[in-house]
Amino acid sequence: MKPAVFDYYSPSGLEEALSLLDEFGYDAKIMSGGQSLIPMMNMRLARPKVVIDISKIDELNFINITDSVIQIGGLTRHFQVEESKEIGEICPLLTEGMKLIGHSQIRSRGTIGGSVVHADPTAELPVMLSTLGATITLASSEEYRTLTTDEFFMTYLTTTIETNEILVSIEIPIPPANTGFAIDEFTLRKGDFAIVLAAASVTLDDEGRVKSATLGLGGVDGVPVILDEITEELIGHFPDSDTISECCNRIGDLVDPEPDIHASGEYRKDLCITYAKRVLERAAEKAANRKG
Amino acid sequence: MTQSNLKNIALTVNGKEYTASVEPRMLLSDVLRDELGLTGTHVGCEHGICGACTVIMDGRPVRSCLVYGVQADQAKVQTVEGLADPDGGLHPLQEAFWEKHGLQCGFCTPGMLMSACHFLEQNPNPNREEIREGISGNLCRCTGYQNIVDAVELAAELLSKNKKCDDESSDLQVVQTGRKVNV
Amino acid sequence: MTIGTSVKRIEDPRLITGKGQYVGDIKLHDQCEAVIVRSPHAHANILRIDTEKAKQLPEVLMVMTGWDLPKDLSPIPMRLAPNEALTKALQFPLAKDKVRYVGEPVVLIVATSRYTAEDAADLIDVTYESLAPITDVHTAIQSDTSVLHPEIGSNDLFLIHSKKGSVNEELKKCPYVIEEDLYVQRHSGIPLETRGLLAVVQEDKRLTVYGPTKVVHFNHQILARLLKIDSQNIRFIETDVGGGFGPRGEFYPEDYLIPYAALRLGRPVKWVEDRLEHMVATNHSREQKHHVVVGFDESGRIHALRDEIFVDTGAYIRTHGITVPVLTQGMFPGPYDFHALEFITHVVATNKTPTGTYRGPGRFEGTFVRERIIDIIAKKLNLDPTVVRERNLIKPEQMPYTNGISALGQVVEYDSGDYPQILDIARNAMEWNQFAERKALAAAEGKIIGLGFAMFVEKSGLGPWEFCEVEILEKGDLTCKTGLADVGQGVKTALAQICSDQLGIPYSKVTVIHGDTDVVEKGNGSFATRGTVVGGSAAWYASEALKKKLLLVAAELLHLPAEELDIKNQLIIHITNQQCLCQLEDIITECRKRGIELREKYTFSIDHMSYPYGIHAAEVAIDSETGKIKIEKYYIAYDIGKAINPLLVHGQLVGGMAQGLGGALFEELRYDDNGQLITGSFMDYLIPSSMEMPEVEIEILENSPSPLNPLGVKGAGEGGTVAVAPAIANAIINALDKYPIEITSLPIRPEVIRDAIKKGPVTNEEE
C-alpha cells in the first residue's frame, strides 16, 4: 500500500496553482487535506502523475463573515470551522455537522474544498451546504464562477468542476433570525461515513408557525437530496411532532436509495424517514428557543 | 528509489531538527520510521482508519499515513518518543497506561497516547463518555478500551494535580481493577 | 505473595515509550523489501506469467514465480489435528497452474524498498482463465460443482462423525422436537499489527528469521524441513508482537518465501504485510452453518440433540488441519448434560481465503448455536430461559464429567466446576428476578429493553508439555527461559510472578526470555490458552527445584532441616516462627563459592486439558425506529480456578468481549458471488471502537481450582469472547418477545431488528 510515483508541486499562491493546472491538465490532481485522496493513492486506486498540493496557499484559508454571507475559503480545515465561535453562533448547523466528520485526526487535515469536491453522497458537508442554500465559487486562470449546489453536484463522486478549476470558497447566506438547525446520521460505527444522513433548517414566524423549512438528505442518491415537497407542507403549520411525522411519512414515495453492503434500499428509505423527523423536530425546537 | 525525484525536507520532531531527502510519495509515517529511525509510530492500515500512526503535527493530531513527508517540511511533529522527559521520567499518560493496564500488545498505544495527549489539552476534565469519544479515532484490538478510558481518566487527574503516580520503588503495585469474589 | 496480586506489567515501560521492537521496526544494513503479487481471481487457471518488465525496473532484485521454487518443495504441513486424507489439500507457497482464492500468492518480488517493489508488482502481467467460483458450502458439495482438489475427489473434504447414545431413539420419546438452521459468519482475529518477517543470512551462513511468534519452535522445524537444511543452521527470534488471537504465528506461504529469498539473494529480506493483503492472506475463521434437531420435554429438559455442521474451510487446508471443526463438536455440549448427542461435521472447500483458529475457535460458533437453542426452547415452552438452563446443567457432584465427545485427541473431561452456582451469581448480579418489572416500566415509557444470558465452558492448558529453565544470575536476578511465546497477553509478567512467588524475590528481578531458538531449548508456544497453565506450571516446578537447591545449602549453613526453611522477601526464614535467619544473597554467594550451578530446567507434561467456565449477560435497549441496539449493561462471571494476576485476567476478558462484540454485531468477511472479498478494508470491516464498546463488569471466580496442575489455574484468554453473540441475541429476543423475530445468523444487523418491529407485535391468536 504505497502510492505510485508522482511529481509534487506546492504552489504558494492561487495564480501559480492555476497555471500549474493549465500546464498539466488531466495528469494533475489537486490535493488539499489529502484525507480522501491519499488513501486512494496509497491503494493505487488514484495515480495522478502530478500532485498540486494547495495546502500552503494561505489566501484560500479564511473565514469571512459579512452581513449577508459566511464565506469560507476552500482550504479552511474542518477543525477551524468546527472551532469557530462566530460560526457556532450564526450557523450552528455547520458546527454540529463538522463534529460528525470522521474523527478529530481527520478534521485536523480535511478541508472544506476537499469535502465538497470529493462529493461523497454520504458526506456531511455537501448535504449541509445544499440545505443552507450555499454557493460554490471556482476559479480558473480565465474566470471565476459561482454555482449553486444543484449546479455543482452531478452524481456519485462527480461534480461540474473542470480540470483547470480550483474551489476557492463557499458562501452561505446568513440565516434569518428564528431559524433552528439540526443534523443527525445513522452509522454502524461512530465516525464512519453515514449510511443515511439528514439535515434541516426551520424558520418560524412570530406566532411559532413554520415560515420556511429545508430538509436535506444524504445517502439516498448520488447527490444530496433536498425535499422541498416535504417541507412545503409544513409552511404555515405549528411544527408539532404529528405534523412533522405526517409529512415525513411521504418521503418513502420520493426517494429510492440503492442497496449496498451495509444496508438495503428499503432500510435506507426507512431510516430517511426517521432521521428526517428527528432533525425537523429538533430544528423546530431550536428555532422556538432562539425566538424565545 | 528514483533519485531524480528526491526532495529535501527539514522538520522538527520532538524538538530536534532533522533533514531528509525523500521521494514526494513517501508517507510521513515512513519518513519517521525509516528515514529518522523513530519506530515508535506504528502503522496498522495505511488508509486512515486505525489511528496507530497518529502523531501531533503543528499542534494537531494527524494520521501520519495520510500525510506525505514533503508536506511536513518545516513542520513541528511530536511522536510517542517525545512524551517522556528527556531524563526518562514518564508522562502522566504513560504512567496511567501502565498503572491501569491500558495496553496489552502495545501496538495501538503510541497512537492512542498521542490522541489522548491532545484530547486532554483540549479537555482537561473529561467524563468517561467524552474520553470514549476522544479516543474513538484509535482502534485497539486487545483491551476493549475500558482500561484505556480508566487510564485517561487517571492521567487527567494526575495532570490537574501536576503529580505523578505513586513512586514505583516498591515492588508490588497492587491496582484495584480485577474484582475478585469468592462465594 | 505475588501470585494472585494485580501487579503492573513488566512488559509496559518499553511499549509506552515507543521503544517496543516489532518486526517492522527492525532495520538491518543492506536490507531490501519483498512484495507479493496475489491472485485477483477466486478461481482461475494461470496461463502465463510475464515478469520481464518488472525485472527490468531499476532496483528490483528478484522476481520469482512458483516455477522458480525448488521442484521437490513440499506443501505447508498441518501442525495441529493433522490428517492424512487432507494432505492433498495443502497449500504450496506460490501457485503454479491454478489459483483458488483471491489473495493467493502468485509472484514474489524483492526490491530495495517496498515502494519500488510495488512499482514492479504493477508491471507483472499474469494471464488468467477464470473458472466458476464456489462461494457457498452447499453449492460446493453439489455433484455438478467442480472439485477444487481433484485428488480428494470432492469438496466435502472430510467428515467427522461422533455421537453419544442414540439420538434417534431419544427423539422418538420426546414430546417436542424442533429443527433450526443457524449461521456464523466469517470473521477473524485481525490484529492491529499485520504480519511481518525479516530474514537474514549471517556471516557464519546461518539463517536468522525475525518475526515468527506463537509456535516459534514448531515453525522453526517446519522451515528447516521445507528448506531442507539442518535446523541447527536456522535461528528464529520472536520480536514484540502486535496481537495474536489465533491467526498470527501460523506457518504461512510467506514464512517460507521470505527466508528462501534471503538465502537466494544473500541480503536481508523484509516483508511487512499491508492491511489490504492481511484481509485476504491471513487466516479467516468462524464460518459455519449448523442444522440442529433437538428433542426436549415440557420441563425444558433436553434429551437429544443432533447437529449437522458445514464448516467453510476455504481454498486449502492450513496448519490447523481440522482443529476448528473438531473443537466445535467436542465443546458443543457446554455446561449441559445431554443424554444423546450426534455431530456430523463436513469440512468443505470453497474459493475463499483458507481458515484457521480465532480466539475461542469452535466455541464461539458452538456457543452461539447452543445458547440460542436454549432460548428458543424456553420461548417455545413459555419458560424462563435461565430455568431451562438450570434444568439441563451438569451438577457439581457429576464432576469430573465426560461429555462423550472427543476433541484434539482427548475425550472431553471437565475437571471441576459448579455450574448452577455461577448461573445464580449472574442472575443476582443482573437482578433477573426483578427484570420483568423493570421491562414493563420501561415499556410504559416507550422504551424496549431486554436481558439475555449465555453460559459456556472453555478449555485451556493443552499439553502435551511445556519447558522452562530458570537461572539465578550474579546480582540475584533471575532469568526464566520459557517455551511460550508473547503475543501481547502479559505472559512475561505472569511467569515472573510465578517464579517470584516460589523464590521469594521481587517479580521485577525476573527477566523472561522467550521465542529465541538459540537461547530457549524447546517449546510448544502460546495457543489454545495454554500459556499460564502449562508454561506457568513448568516455571513453578523449575523454580521450586531451584529453591530446594538453595534451601539445602541454607540448611547446612544454619544447621537446620531444609524442610523448616523458606524464602520470603529475599530472606531465608524459619517456617514456624517466620523469623528471618539470613539473606538470600548470602546463600547465593555460598552456592557460587561451592561451585553449585543455580540453574534448573523443568518440562511439565499434562494429558488432560482443564475447563474454566462462565456466563455472560447483556441488557440491551433497542431504538425501535432504527433497530439499533445499545448495550446498557454487560456482565461476565468466569471461574478460572486461580488468577495469577487478576488485573491481567480482567484485561483479557474485556478485550475478549470486544472481539466477541465485533463478531456479534459488526465484523464480517463477506464475499460476493464472484468470490471477491467485499469487506477487505478497515472502511468496511468494522472493528468496534471505544464508542461501540460498553463498560463491562467482570467477576473473576476462583471456586473451582484445577486439580490438574500445581497452581490450580485454568486459562483465561478466550472466555471473554465465546458467549457474547448469544448473550446479546438472547437479550434482543427477550426485548422483542412480542415481535416476529428469531436471531439465527450473525452478525446481528439493526436492519433485521427494525424489520421485525415494523411488522408489529404478533397478536395472541397468531401465537
Ligand SMILES: Cc1cc2nc3c(=O)[nH]c(=O)nc-3n(C[C@H](O)[C@H](O)[C@H](O)COP(=O)(O)OP(=O)(O)OC[C@H]3O[C@@H](n4cnc5c(N)ncnc54)[C@H](O)[C@@H]3O)c2cc1C
Ligand atoms: C477515516 C476517515 C473517516 C472519514 N469520515 C468522513 C465522514 O464521516 N464524513 C465525511 O464527509 N468525510 C469523511 N472522511 C473524508 C474526509 O472528510 C476528507 O478529508 C474529505 O472528504 C476530503 O477533504 P480533503 O481536504 O482531505 O481533500 P483531498 O483528499 O485533498 O481531495 C479530495 C478530492 O477533492 C479534490 N480537491 C480538493 N480540494 C480541492 C479544491 N480546493 N479545488 C478543487 N479540487 C479539490 C482533490 O483533487 C480530490 O479529488 C473521512 C476520511 C477518513 C480517512
Ligand code: FES
Ligand atoms: S496506519 Fe494510519 S490510520 Fe491506520
Ligand code: FES
Ligand atoms: S493493546 Fe494491542 S491493539 Fe491496543
